[in-house]
Amino acid sequence: MPEARALLEVDNATLRFGGLTALDQVTFDIREGEILGLIGPNGAGKTTCFNAMTGVYQLTSGQIRFDGDSLAGRKRHSITKLGMARTFQNIRLFKAMTVLENVMVGADAHSKVSFFEALFRMPRHRRTEAASLARAKELLDLVGIKARHDELATNLSYGDQRRLEIARAMATNPKLLCLDEPAAGFNPAEKQRLMELIRKVRDQGITVLLIEHDMRLVMGVTDRIVVLEFGRKIAEGTPAEIRDNPAVIAAYLGVDEEDAS
Numbered sequence: 001m002p003e004a005r006a007l008l009e010v011d012n013a014t015l016r017f018g019g020l021t022a023l024d025q026v027t028f029d030i031r032e033g034e035i036l037g038l039i040g041p042n043g044a045g046k047t048t049c050f051n052a053m054t055g056v057y058q059l060t061s062g063q064i065r066f067d068g069d070s071l072a073g074r075k076r077h078s079i080t081k082l083g084m085a086r087t088f089q090n091i092r093l094f095k096a097m098t099v100l101e102n103v104m105v106g107a108d109a110h111s112k113v114s115f116f117e118a119l120f121r122m123p124r125h126r127r128t129e130a131a132s133l134a135r136a137k138e139l140l141d142l143v144g145i146k147a148r149h150d151e152l153a154t155n156l157s158y159g160d161q162r163r164l165e166i167a168r169a170m171a172t173n174p175k176l177l178c179l180d181e182p183a184a185g186f187n188p189a190e191k192q193r194l195m196e197l198i199r200k201v202r203d204q205g206i207t208v209l210l211i212e213h214d215m216r217l218v219m220g221v222t223d224r225i226v227v228l229e230f231g232r233k234i235a236e237g238t239p240a241e242i243r244d245n246p247a248v249i250a251a252y253l254g255v256d257e258e259d260a261s
């Protein structure tokens with residue numbers, strides 16, 4: 001089978017915070033249609049990489065391209081418009097809004113309707129609003145919380161709030177959805193449901209990047225995995241290849257590579 005084209009290309013990415021090199025010449029691709037896992041021990045540079053991809057940090061050197069466009073100098077909003085969405089390690093919902101409203105806010109962030117059109121409720125605005133309402137309900141159904149669309153977000157269980165975050169990110173109509181530790185604090189049953197949801201997201205034609213500490217989940221749901229340690233890429237491959245990679249085993253056990261093999 002021919003390899004899918006690269007949707008996101010991280011090319012020799014280096015990012016320094018003062019004297020600390022958080023990313024050191026990291027190169028990898030995320031291919032269209034895949035679920036890619038980004039893993040590594042604490043402090044390996046996963047979140048920094050994520051933040052560089054999503055416009056929170058600018059690289060010291062190297063490049064990140066998304067769908068052929070360089071992300072250099074782009075702000076978060078402009079990256080969302082290109083088609084990249086993310087969730088956060090700490091849930092960031094509008095707690096005083098309903099579940100449905102939270103998803104609609106996500107859709108509005110992507111809307112092509114101008115402020116003027118919205119202000120005067122012009123036909124294009126009304127059509128867009130009806131379409132985003134329908135899409136928001138569809139997304140709530142997809143993540144499994146449609147029945148609770150009228151609840152305040154704050155009243156949802158922790159697991160459902162995480163699902164809502166995913167629905168909200170999907171409402172921006174992304175090509176790539178980046179999930180930052182979506183299973184944090186989940187019990188095994190919730191992790192199982194999350195795996196099913198991640199597969200459903202991909203089946204909607206969305207490429208997925210997953211940063212996650214839970215190995216069982218990462219191994220169970222990803223197509224490929226990239227491993228970072230101390231800011232460097234130490235391995236890349238299928239879950240089976242990564243599981244047996246001596247450098248990865250050593251990184252996780254904190255022993256020398258030779259001792260681990």
Ligand SMILES: Nc1ncnc2c1ncn2[C@@H]1O[C@H](COP(=O)(O)OP(=O)(O)OP(=O)(O)O)[C@@H](O)[C@H]1O
Nearest residue numbers: 017020021022040041042043044045046047048049
């Ligand atoms: N804003 C910052 N300023 C200075 N140092 C930072 C900053 N953000 C991250 N770092 C440092 O960069 C390194 C990589 O951190 P990062 O958070 O990317 O790791 P991580 O792999 O996401 O870890 P974790 O699994 O613990 O979230 C760490 O040494 C961290 O202390």
